Amino acid sequence: MLQSFMSPYNNGYIEEVNNTTKVIKRMSYGIKSFQRLPKKILWRQAVRTQAG
Template sequence: MKRTFKSWEKEIINSFIYPYTNGYLEGINDKIKVIKRMSYGIRNFQRLRNKVLCSLI
């Protein structure tokens, strides 16, 4: 625990100072990965692209 804190000290302190996270973008990336898994077999990239874009609206 102590060694982990020492190696990540700067990042941990910054997480308390700055209120920004990348949680929203991680959620979008996860959603795209799920759509890609469900769309296995779509041969047309344009169709897959449109499916991803429509789901993010």
């Protein structure tokens, strides 16, 4: 617990990526092509990176 206050690093960005991936997976239920899902996830992360 004390180590978390001493370190300037956290895993917030990774948690955001994981959450975004899970939301896209839920929204893409019934997708016809599985190859489209990774492309959709990577595209969403690229858009978020450019916007922020």
